[in-house]
């Protein structure tokens with residue numbers, strides 16, 4: 001893995017005018033970047049983002065995708081609909097969806113499958129809670145979460161992106177140390193190696209309070225191929241600093 005990935009997850013933030021300013025500033029500062037940058041925006045803004053970023057090196061994506069193809073699923077957004085708006089990547093199984101919307105490992109695996117079938121790269125999130133870490137269950141939890149996705153997606157697994165996001169590090173300012181993150185990334189890489197011939201081609205992103213100050217040391221780790229950025233992706237200068245750290 002040479003080219004790193006920096007993906008912003010805006011979560012439920014933004015407005016037409018704020019998005020326009022943020023995208024303009026990111027786009028303007030991206031010219032020298034040699035990493036793959038993307039922003040995952042709230043679904044109602046996909047048309048705006050598509051219009052503003054068409055032809056840009058900055059990709060755009062969604063924060064979720066339905067596990068169903070189409071039909072009577074009120075409130076859901078299908079992979080085909082996302083594709084209509086030029087979406088290249090979609091986050092699936094973010095811990096906030098697992099926690100607040102009861103998403104199971106099996107559902108997340110199906111969502112990844114729907115994305116892949118529509119030509120969208122799923123960014124599959126895995127990660128343990130603080131209680132699970134303290135109980136020594138980190139490895140078992142992330143392995144179980146990834147195993148479901150591998151089981152459902154078979155050889156297509158080489159087309160996914162994985163994000164390790166320890167739940168205790170999300171939005172808390174408590175970043176996993178580079179060593180803690182690397183340890184889990186190495187484990188995920190080994191698990192992927194059993195499922196695909198080229199596990200090194202699957203980008204493994206770290207997420208959880210990554211910012212301009214700590215990005216470089218995390219990204220220097222052998223198995224950390226990029227970042228999934230929440231809070232710091234809402235400020236152009238911070239996001240661009242992380243992009244710069246990933247472009248070294």
Ligand code: 13P
Nearest residue numbers: 009170171208209230231
């Ligand atoms: P923060 O960077 O705000 O901790 O969020 C991380 C995250 O959840 C990205 O998906």
